[in-house]
Amino acid sequence: MKTSITTSATRAPDRSRHWHEAIASAYFPLDLRFRDADRFSGDLTTWQFGDVSISRLTSDALQYHRLPHHFRAAREEEFLVTVPAKAEVFFSQCGKDIKCPPGGFFLERSSEPYQFSHAEPADMWVLKVEADALAGRMRAPDRFCTLQFEANNGAGGLFTDMLHLLPARFDGMTQEARVTVGRQLVDLLVLAIKADDRVLTSGNSTVRGAHLARIEAYMRANLQDFRLDPERIARACGISTRYLHELFRDTGQTVRSWIRDQRLMACREALEDPGNFQTAAEIAYRWGFGDQTQFSRVFKAEFGMPPGEFREKVRAGQRDGAGPVLS
Numbered sequence: 001m002k003t004s005i006t007t008s009a010t011r012a013p014d015r016s017r018h019w020h021e022a023i024a025s026a027y028f029p030l031d032l033r034f035r036d037a038d039r040f041s042g043d044l045t046t047w048q049f050g051d052v053s054i055s056r057l058t059s060d061a062l063q064y065h066r067l068p069h070h071f072r073a074a075r076e077e078e079f080l081v082t083v084p085a086k087a088e089v090f091f092s093q094c095g096k097d098i099k100c101p102p103g104g105f106f107l108e109r110s111s112e113p114y115q116f117s118h119a120e121p122a123d124m125w126v127l128k129v130e131a132d133a134l135a136g137r138m139r140a141p142d143r144f145c146t147l148q149f150e151a152n153n154g155a156g157g158l159f160t161d162m163l164h165l166l167p168a169r170f171d172g173m174t175q176e177a178r179v180t181v182g183r184q185l186v187d188l189l190v191l192a193i194k195a196d197d198r199v200l201t202s203g204n205s206t207v208r209g210a211h212l213a214r215i216e217a218y219m220r221a222n223l224q225d226f227r228l229d230p231e232r233i234a235r236a237c238g239i240s241t242r243y244l245h246e247l248f249r250d251t252g253q254t255v256r257s258w259i260r261d262q263r264l265m266a267c268r269e270a271l272e273d274p275g276n277f278q279t280a281a282e283i284a285y286r287w288g289f290g291d292q293t294q295f296s297r298v299f300k301a302e303f304g305m306p307p308g309e310f311r312e313k314v315r316a317g318q319r320d321g322a323g324p325v326l327s
Helices: 012-026 131-135 154-172 175-194 206-221 230-237 241-249 255-272 280-286 292-303 307-319
Strands: 002-006 031-034 042-049 052-059 062-066 078-086 089-093 096-100 104-109 114-118 122-130
Touching: 002 012, 012 031, 012 042, 012 052, 042 154, 042 175, 052 154, 052 175, 078 089, 078 131, 089 104, 096 104, 104 114, 104 154, 122 131, 122 154, 122 175, 131 175, 154 175, 206 230, 206 241, 206 255, 230 241, 230 255, 241 255, 255 280, 255 292, 255 307, 280 292, 280 307, 292 307
Parallel strands: none
Antiparallel strands: 002 042, 031 062, 042 052, 052 122, 062 114, 078 104, 078 122, 089 096, 089 114
């Protein structure tokens, strides 16, 4: 699905309301403060790639405020990844401020108040992704809000290159291809974030953070192994089982619950994939669930419906071209 919104055909007295509605539809509700509401000019185009969206936003100077009343009724947390192409952007959240010029990108959480502004006409690209999709690929992604990342080189350059390229290819893609490349874009985003040295040292200490990052990488690489358990993980990573459990206490999860959640996210992605023709039981087995009854029970507890019903509801939304229609 592709949508385009512009103020050029909107009467001057209606422009601020029109832009409020456009922003809420593309991202989520925000309070907007205009320098000159009647003369404001803005264009917004959004492309949907499965569960993620890419948008390009050009507009005159503006302030955006995310306030507590905006997210009290929100059903799920989302992240916005903003990549300025023109003009410096100011962002403030959780008591931390950054100024991000073109050549960088940063993350914003939907579940915390923030201020976002640019004093000059701006051109920016924005990726919207569910928090679960990031959390399934990296621990506590909210740690990295208000950090500025490199958008021109390395993995960050690949991420932004793909961000710019995909909209031009959108019309020639099948729905299946859009879902797939949307996931690949999130994978590139995670690579770009993890490539930053600050990510490794953002835990309680450099040593503990390094251990935890190495452990999580090993666990993700071996999720399909039925034998994956704390003893095997500790042995493979050269630490004691006791120390492994101590490290995970810092994250608020147990080792086993982390493994279960990662496997559930992998199964969910496989069930959402229109190109995956495995049965739900085969998917569960592939990702380390040996008991189909237990898998169905924990999947329903996590996502609100059994695996088969989840797949049918997602596929129905994909056939309609609107993406997932889950409640």
